Amino acid sequence: MPEVQTPSRQAFKEAWNATCSAAGDNPTLLLPQGKTFLLKPITFKGPCKSPSIHIQVSGDVAGPSNLLEWNQAAVWLDFHYVDNLTIDGTGRIGGQGSIWWDCHTNRDPAMSFAFCNGLVLSGFQLFDNPKKHIHTFKCDGAVISHLTITAPKESPNTDGINIAESTGVQIYNCTIGTANSILYQYTTGDDCISLLNGTSNVNISYITCGPGHGISVGSLGRDGTVGIIVEQIHVSYSSFIGTMTGARIKTWQGGSGYVREISFKDIILDKVKIPIDIDQFYPNLINQDDQHIQVSDVSFIGVHGTATSPTAIVLKCTRPEGCTNITLNDVNITSADPGKNVEAYCQEVHGASTNCTPKVPCLG
Numbered sequence: 001m002p003e004v005q006t007p008s009r010q011a012f013k014e015a016w017n018a019t020c021s022a023a024g025d026n027p028t029l030l031l032p033q034g035k036t037f038l039l040k041p042i043t044f045k046g047p048c049k050s051p052s053i054h055i056q057v058s059g060d061v062a063g064p065s066n067l068l069e070w071n072q073a074a075v076w077l078d079f080h081y082v083d084n085l086t087i088d089g090t091g092r093i094g095g096q097g098s099i100w101w102d103c104h105t106n107r108d109p110a111m112s113f114a115f116c117n118g119l120v121l122s123g124f125q126l127f128d129n130p131k132k133h134i135h136t137f138k139c140d141g142a143v144i145s146h147l148t149i150t151a152p153k154e155s156p157n158t159d160g161i162n163i164a165e166s167t168g169v170q171i172y173n174c175t176i177g178t179a180n181s182i183l184y185q186y187t188t189g190d191d192c193i194s195l196l197n198g199t200s201n202v203n204i205s206y207i208t209c210g211p212g213h214g215i216s217v218g219s220l221g222r223d224g225t226v227g228i229i230v231e232q233i234h235v236s237y238s239s240f241i242g243t244m245t246g247a248r249i250k251t252w253q254g255g256s257g258y259v260r261e262i263s264f265k266d267i268i269l270d271k272v273k274i275p276i277d278i279d280q281f282y283p284n285l286i287n288q289d290d291q292h293i294q295v296s297d298v299s300f301i302g303v304h305g306t307a308t309s310p311t312a313i314v315l316k317c318t319r320p321e322g323c324t325n326i327t328l329n330d331v332n333i334t335s336a337d338p339g340k341n342v343e344a345y346c347q348e349v350h351g352a353s354t355n356c357t358p359k360v361p362c363l364g
């Protein structure tokens with residue numbers, strides 16, 4: 001069990017190399033408790049010799065506080081081609097991102113996992129990272145649980161967890177509070193969780209999200225990207241606290257493909273600006289009947305709590321077919337401002353609603 005000392009990129013490289021080339025059963029790279037490891041951007045590359053690899057984060061990991069030590073383009077902790085990688089423990093991983101927020105640069109994610117099937121992330125805390133916290137690409141069967149992810153309210157684009165081109169993913173029992181600044185609301189994100197292209201069969205439950213932009217499918221179809229597919233995304237038993245949006249699907253005009261079989265079930269809201277939002281005109285309405293990503297088979301079941309804007313439900317779809325088979329059932333959203341009413345806005349939406357407050361005019 002190699003032990004890494006502070007300060008430590010070279011030591012990490014050697015320890016990773018030793019762990020990845022160890023033949024034994026589930027070799028472990030241990031970051032011992034009571035230590036802080038100062039790490040410059042680093043790549044952890046597989047494939048490894050053992051069928052599974054373990055990184056135990058009991059100590060803390062910090063990014064460089066000096067801008068010059070960050071490579072402009074680099075992901076901070078970059079994992080590639082490592083199958084059956086488990087990273088767990090109760091340590092804290094903090095990128096010292098505030099030096100970046102001030103210069104508004106578009107930073108790559110703090111922790112990036114590409115081609116890491118069977119990834120397990122559990123237990124640790126991620127905080128104040130330069131941009132997105134966790135990004136996965138082609139990580140089938142990933143299980144992400146018991147993480148705490150936080151960034152201050154003012155930080156731009158600090159998405160919590162992005163999932164791209166991955167199938168069979170579970171995310172549960174995480175607390176995610178990311179950025180919520182109005183200044184950045186139409187940039188790439190600030191979502192607690194976002195599900196991106198090529199993602200299917202994802203179950204998300206017991207998430208506490210806020211502040212931030214909620215749990216989003218998308219955005220998808222930017223710059224006319226074609227062949228977008230996101231399906232079978234199921235979010236349940238989650239709460240949104242002081243978020244800008246809650247349950248959200250956002251697609252750009254000009255893209256093509258589909259989003260289908262999406263459900264949000266048993267959702268609690270506390271002062272959410274727009275709790276339910278489907279927007280085929282993201283980031284804003286361009287009045288054109290261009291090609292678009294089809295949205296169908298979406299349900300919102302058991303959504304309760306308060307909204308801060310007068311329009312609590314926004315379902316904004318595009319011709320010719322609009323969004324189809326959209327269901328709302330047992331939805332009760334009231335104004336966070338006692339005595340005020342909330343309403344729903346909809347265009348080109350087809351489906352049904354039952355026991356829904358406010359009433360959705362298109363759905364009868």
Ligand SMILES: *[C@@H]1O[C@H](CO)[C@@H](O)[C@H](O)[C@H]1NC(C)=O
Nearest residue numbers: 013014015016017018021022
């Ligand atoms: C990685 O480990 C292998 C085998 O133990 C060794 O030959 C190689 O020099 C090491 N590379 C680095 C960068 O430490």
Ligand SMILES: *[C@@H]1O[C@H](CO)[C@@H](O)[C@H](O)[C@H]1NC(C)=O
Nearest residue numbers: 047050051052083084117118
């Ligand atoms: C990952 O684990 C699964 C299940 O234990 C196993 O079938 C697979 O071969 C492992 N992957 C690698 C690359 O060893």
Ligand SMILES: *[C@@H]1O[C@H](CO)[C@@H](O)[C@H](O)[C@H]1NC(C)=O
Nearest residue numbers: 167168169170201202203234
């Ligand atoms: C998600 O939940 C559905 C329904 O319970 C189940 O069939 C599916 O296997 C689950 N997927 C994952 C990745 O756990």
Ligand SMILES: *[C@@H]1O[C@H](CO)[C@@H](O)[C@H](O)[C@H]1NC(C)=O
Nearest residue numbers: 145146172173174205206237
């Ligand atoms: C997830 O959180 C819920 C609600 O707090 C709890 O009932 C459940 O046991 C937790 N699941 C795990 C696997 O920790």
Ligand SMILES: *[C@@H]1O[C@H](CO)[C@@H](O)[C@H](O)[C@H]1NC(C)=O
Nearest residue numbers: 165197198225226227228229
């Ligand atoms: C979307 O994801 C699918 C499935 O992984 C992939 O084949 C396709 O190339 C992706 N499209 C874009 C525009 O990235």
Ligand SMILES: *[C@@H]1O[C@H](CO)[C@@H](O)[C@H](O)[C@H]1NC(C)=O
Nearest residue numbers: 261262263297298299325327
């Ligand atoms: C509508 O969507 C639901 C899932 O939300 C699905 O079970 C049902 O089969 C769909 N109905 C039609 C007519 O496609």
Ligand SMILES: *[C@@H]1O[C@H](CO)[C@@H](O)[C@H](O)[C@H]1NC(C)=O
Nearest residue numbers: 304305332333334355356357
């Ligand atoms: C909706 O929730 C409010 C606030 O909790 C409650 O007073 C009201 O009776 C509920 N309406 C329905 C139709 O359940």
